[in-house]
Amino acid sequence: LCADLRDFTALSEVTEPHAMITTLDAWFDRVAGAVHAFGGEVLKFIGDGVLAIFPVTPAAHKAQGDRDACEAALRAIAASRAGMAHLDQVRQGQGLTPLPFGAALHFGEILWGNIGAADRLDFTAIGPAVNLVSRLEGLCKPLGRSVLISGAVAANTSAPLVPLGEHALRGIADPCAVFTLPDD
Numbered sequence: 185l186c187a188d189l190r191d192f193t194a195l196s197e198v199t200e201p202h203a204m205i206t207t208l209d210a211w212f213d214r215v216a217g218a219v220h221a222f223g224g225e226v227l228k229f230i231g232d233g234v235l236a237i238f239p240v241t242p243a244a245h246k247a248q249g250d251r252d253a254c255e256a257a258l259r260a261i262a263a264s265r266a267g268m269a270h271l272d273q274v275r276q277g278q279g280l281t282p283l284p285f286g287a288a289l290h291f292g293e294i295l296w297g298n299i300g301a302a303d304r305l306d307f308t309a310i311g312p313a314v315n316l317v318s319r320l321e322g323l324c325k326p327l328g329r330s331v332l333i334s335g336a337v338a339a340n341t342s343a344p345l346v347p348l349g350e351h352a353l354r355g356i357a358d359p360c361a362v363f364t365l366p367d368d
Contacts, residue, residue, distance in 0.1 A: 185224065185236040185257055186321040187215055187264070187287035192232040195281070208232060211283055214267035221263060222256040227296065227309050235318075236260075237294065237309060247340075250291065254340040257289050261331055261365075286324025290317035291336040312356070319353035320360060331368050335361025 189195075189211060196204050212234065216226045219236040228235040238253040238260070264287065272282035292313025298305040320332050327348060338345050338361065345363035352359050 186317040187234045189232040190284040215264045218260040218263035222260040250340045254337045288317050288321035288332045289337045290334040329364045329368050333363040338363045
């Protein structure tokens, strides 16, 4: 899962620093809370972005473990959206603007662990799946969607999804089948 606030730079230019940190904390609470509630792990907060994973747990059938991870990620997205809708209502009651965001889900193998220099390690994830989900999240704004889902996730869920066709993603060799949620 990769998620990012929209127009954060513009917001940060007109918001007092302490209020900006409070705003970021509220955003991260909604997303991280949803990720953790459904068995995921937040790997990184990157500026106003979040990178999280939903590990595939051993199951009687590998396909079931794959489905469980994808279903958990979809539930976390739904919970994040609900949490942000509530936060936006509170913000609007305070005369503040809503916090639109984009989020993407992809299913694939990653490498994760402590990576870096001898005197500075950082726990992170790398690999083509991480690159793809990041690029997919970047399509949210141009496609006018808040949630985009890769074909790899769509193949591992029975949730109703709306196909948006195949899209080329910068730095990714093959076009990616892209889906969204019916209410997005």
